[in-house]
Structures are given as C-alpha cells and as structure tokens.
Amino acid sequence: MNILVVDDHPLYRSGVVHALHATLPDLQVTESGNVQGALAKLDEGGPVDLMILDLQMPGCTGLDSLRTVRAHRPDVPVLVLSGNESPTVVRECIDLGAFGFVPKSAPGDMLPAALGLVLSGGVFLPPSSLSIGEPASRAQKDAWDKLGARLTERQRQVLLGIVQGKPNKVIARDLNLSDATIKTHVSHIFDALVVSNRTEAVYALARAGVGINELQAQMRPEH
Template identity: 70%
Template sequence: MYTLQNTGMDVHVIECSVLETAFQRMDDGLAVDLTILDLQMPGYHGLDSLRAMRGRRPEVPVLVLSGNEDPAIVRECIDLGAYGFVPKSAPSDQFHAALSLVLSGGVYLPPTSLSVGMPATRAQQDAWSRLGAHLTERQRQVLLGIVQGKPNKVIARDLGLSDTTVKSHVAHILDALVVSNRTEAVYALARAGVSIRDLQASSPDSVF
C-alpha cells in the first residue's frame, strides 16, 4: 500500500476504514481537500462507493485507487466525476505524481488508459488551444461542471441557466474539443494538461 509520508508534501492524512465514518467526520465539520478512495470499501460493490461519495460530497475531489485496471472502469470513474485513477499495481512514484496533480487541480489518468479509444490526432492535440482562446466565462463554468461529473440538470441549477442553454454549451464544447461525449472531453483536457484551476480562472469574455 502506498504511503503519503515520503511525498514531500505537507499533508494531514485521516484514514477511515468504512465510508460512513468518512461521511460522519465531514458532516461534523472536517474540511477535506481530497479523498483517496479504494473502490473495495466494506458494504459497497463496484463503483457504488464512488457514486456514494460523489452524491454526498460532490465538492470534494476524489482520487480512485483500484486493483481493477480495466480501461472501461477508468473511463466510468471519470464519467462519475473522479479527478483521477491510480491502479494499485502502479509504482509509488506514479501514485505520488497523481496525488500532486490532483491536489494542484489537474485530472490524472493512468498512461495505459489515455491511449484506449482516443487516438491522439493532431486535431485533438490542437483542440484545447483553440477552445481555450474562445471560451466565454459561462462556457468555462459549464466545462468545469463536465469535469466534475455533474449532469446537465445540476450544472443548469448551479449556474441559474435553462437545461437547453447548458445543452447548447456542452454541444459547443464537445465539438470544439473534437470529441463525442463528456468523458472523452475530460480525457482530451487531461492530454492537454488542463487543470481544474485553469477552468476556474476568470475569462475576459462576456457571460452568456
């Protein structure tokens, strides 16, 4: 099992053997910057623990740790809003790199998953530079919601927009990134090295 003591980071680690204990601690006021979640939590099956964490604490970034390296599982975790995925078989330096990236606002994906189903075309390599230069502040907020795994209805509610407006923004973003769905958009951003903080930065464009 990985340790956090030799990462060189100033971190305070609280370990919970069951998810309900973590929820109780956070409900009692514990401030958490990141949750490192093992998918094999007691009382949960498959991705249910991630669904529970995202449902109860959607504001807390989640880095998934799992013995299942199936790229389809990685993609499903990202689709549910995880900010990163590390296989348990990965070397410690890969875990430390993932931890550092997610804590700094990035999305970490294992190298093997980046090549599955998403060839690195020139169009996709150049997509973020084009999209980033033309995002309105509202579109940036919608894209942040996509990365956080929020459905359109939740994004609409959070931003005070209609479902139709959010759907239009999402369609524009997917088209600009040369991808066909939300998960591939997250992969494209990860390829481009775009972080959550980049999306949170203010845009000089108008809000629509």
C-alpha cells in the first residue's frame, strides 16, 4: 500500500509520515512539497492508494489544492489535513469529493482512525463537523435503520460510489450505466435517506455511525 503525503512544511510532513509508519509499519510513503509535484508523481504511474493533502499550499488559496487534485485525478482518494477546521470548510471539502478531513489540531489517535475508515472506502468526518446543521429527524433515523430494505442492489452500488466521492459520470462508467439512469438512482437514494444532496447523504451516514463495512453488512442483496 502506498500513500502520498503532500504538505509544504517539511517538519509537519515528517511528523505525518512518522505517524503513518507507526500505524502501518509496512506502508510505502511518497512525499511532495507541492501540488504540481504530487500530480507529477501520480502521472509517473506508481500506485497510490491515498493522498493526504494539506489545503494551504504554495500558489493555492482556499480549496484550490483540492480542486486541482480532484480535477486532474478524480480516481485518487484524498484525505484532507488542514489548520482551518471550520465546519464550512469541512463540508466544502466533502462537496468536492474528499474522502475525509482531519484538523491539524486533532489528537494523535484521529489520523489512524481516519486512515482505517478511508482505506476501507468510507468517509471520515471530525466529530466537531457532525454537530452542524439540524439534528436528525425521526423520519431520517427511521430511514437509516431501514436502509437495507429501502434500496435495491443497484442503488446500494450507487450509494457506495456517492460515499466514495465519485461524480455521477464516474459511477455511470463503473457500473456501465447511462448518466440519466444514475441520476434516477441518486434521486431514489436521497428520498430513502430523507436528504436533498450528496453531501447531506454522506453526513447522514456519518451521523448514523454507518461506514462502508457497516453499510455493506446491513444491506441484503437482491435475489
């Protein structure tokens, strides 16, 4: 397994690499001090299972670093590390397809927890971000509890794509379906979860404590 760490501060980057090796001793770690260098390493063709990306990079403002990576390599899962832990920023990162967000002020055990979830295909959200927005309604809680019964096997596959931050076009390609068919499935999924958009769906599952493994275990395939 190979993880690409992208951060322009060598000392902090070294700390992240050390934490990664402490968590996964056999891990291969590649480093880059800027987004362009990271994209060049990706273009060299080496396997990368996850990119850990600092938002504040040279030549980038706001969420530009994440936008650039997602635009050029939407197939590479990205875990964001940032000193800006505003709930709005966290939500915007998830909107852009990040697989998770870890504040730089987080306790030491949060990064291993995030790695475990993201590498299994889930989306990691810091606990502080889950408190924003309205509390789950009774209808939403009921929908989450009955999630397996409400979705078809194909809709479960589409939901996994949504949680993994894949745009509709990529989900359509992966499942060999048309964009229109995927949009129809997404609409049904939103109705089943009692949400109105992709980010709300991710947050709904996170608030319900449902990760990828739990999602798959709860859902019974059609016969």
